Amino acid sequence: MSSLSFENVKKVYDNGHLAVKDFNLEIEDGEFIVFVGPSGCGKSTTLRMLAGLEEITDGIIKIDEKIVNDVEPKDRNIAMVFQNYALYPHMNVYNNMAYALKNQKMDKKLIDKKIKEAAKLLEIDQYLDRKPSKLSGGQKQRVALGRAIVRNPKVFLMDEPLSNLDAKLRLQMRTEINRLHKELKSTIIYVTHDQTEAMTLGDRIVVLKDGIIQQVDTPTNLYNNPKNKFVAGFIGSPQINFINASVKDDKLYVDKNIVDISNYKNLKNYNNKDITIGIRAEDISFEDEFENGFSLNAKISIIESLGSEDIVYTEFNGQEIILRDFKNRNFKIGDVHKIYLNANKMKFFDNETKEVI
Numbered sequence: 001m002s003s004l005s006f007e008n009v010k011k012v013y014d015n016g017h018l019a020v021k022d023f024n025l026e027i028e029d030g031e032f033i034v035f036v037g038p039s040g041c042g043k044s045t046t047l048r049m050l051a052g053l054e055e056i057t058d059g060i061i062k063i064d065e066k067i068v069n070d071v072e073p074k075d076r077n078i079a080m081v082f083q084n085y086a087l088y089p090h091m092n093v094y095n096n097m098a099y100a101l102k103n104q105k106m107d108k109k110l111i112d113k114k115i116k117e118a119a120k121l122l123e124i125d126q127y128l129d130r131k132p133s134k135l136s137g138g139q140k141q142r143v144a145l146g147r148a149i150v151r152n153p154k155v156f157l158m159d160e161p162l163s164n165l166d167a168k169l170r171l172q173m174r175t176e177i178n179r180l181h182k183e184l185k186s187t188i189i190y191v192t193h194d195q196t197e198a199m200t201l202g203d204r205i206v207v208l209k210d211g212i213i214q215q216v217d218t219p220t221n222l223y224n225n226p227k228n229k230f231v232a233g234f235i236g237s238p239q240i241n242f243i244n245a246s247v248k249d250d251k252l253y254v255d256k257n258i259v260d261i262s263n264y265k266n267l268k269n270y271n272n273k274d275i276t277i278g279i280r281a282e283d284i285s286f287e288d289e290f291e292n293g294f295s296l297n298a299k300i301s302i303i304e305s306l307g308s309e310d311i312v313y314t315e316f317n318g319q320e321i322i323l324r325d326f327k328n329r330n331f332k333i334g335d336v337h338k339i340y341l342n343a344n345k346m347k348f349f350d351n352e353t354k355e356v357i
């Protein structure tokens with residue numbers, strides 16, 4: 001278990017590419033931190049710098065208050081779990097898990113105890129004699145986790161560990177990793193491009209874009225209070241809706257609709273300016289149910305039936321607006337319907353800075 005910190009960490013690759021820019025983060029002992037963002041945003045680079053597998057160009061990385069910039073990877077007491085498992089194919093599960101401990105010249109009995117405990121925790125005790133080729137993807141990933149656990153590292157680093165698994169197994173392993181974190185109380189840093197994975201696993205989530213931290217927050221805060229348009233759009237499924245609007249004399253104009261915004265002090269500075277509204281699919285309805293709201297006439301374009309709900313894609317003035325609808329309404333594609341927007345749940349974004357207003 002361990003605390004970690006990044007201070008002004010920067011990575012420029014030899015080809016001049018700036019992969020991570022001024023990364024600052026304090027991680028508490030036992031926290032489950034998720035780095036999330038689109039491919040190429042610098043997640044793996046940051047993780048690899050922490051592991052010591054990548055040199056840092058500038059800044060300081062500390063583990064337990066100690067600067068580790070020049071500490072060898074093997075001496076950082078960190079265990080990494082990768083998406084491709086990286087198991088030794090010629091060794092059975094037991095020996096895969098024992099490998100690092102044998103190298104440390106750990107007592108054989110102690111190795112055996114650790115492996116049996118970890119195998120039980122991960123429910124792979126019946127596979128200890130098997131070679132990796134005789135295991136399913138989920139079982140291999142458990143072995144990879146087991147190999148990390150027996151080392152009793154200060155920190156677990158996980159780089160997209162579930163992305164090779166099918167959807168059902170991914171869900172199962174996600175629950176498993178959550179359970180492991182609760183039992184081991186270890187510090188985990190987990191990299192994924194999947195926002196659902198991030199939301200369900202992280203105590204706190206670090207949203208990255210182009211090597212720059214956009215926001216560090218709890219899943220709920222990221223969802224409810226995104227700092228900018230990127231975070232609002234990246235977190236949440238279906239994606240948040242963005243709708244063009246303009247401000248005039250304490251009123252918000254959405255096409256010809258007028259919304260009273262005298263309560264939104266921040267919008268006063270935007271008089272005679274265009275802004276963007278952000279509103280989530282569950283804050284729009286086919287029924288007039290909101291205390292403070294307005295309606296638009298939208299054309300139904302796609303309906304995705306998920307059983308418990310329908311995700312309805314509509315079009316308004318060339319903009320896509322998505323609703324979550326819990327009633328089976330037998331709408332027809334191309335029909336125009338009134339949709340009601342909950343003005344109390346709207347976010348507003350500056351069209352220039354893309355920051356929340």
Ligand code: ADP
Pocket residue numbers: 013014015017018019037038039040041042043044045046
């Ligand atoms: P992510 O994990 O978020 O997908 P990475 O950290 O792997 O992103 O990469 C961040 C950026 O750095 C990308 O634009 C990638 O192409 C670039 N990059 C990664 N590794 C190298 C390298 N060895 N040399 C040059 N550029 C690299």
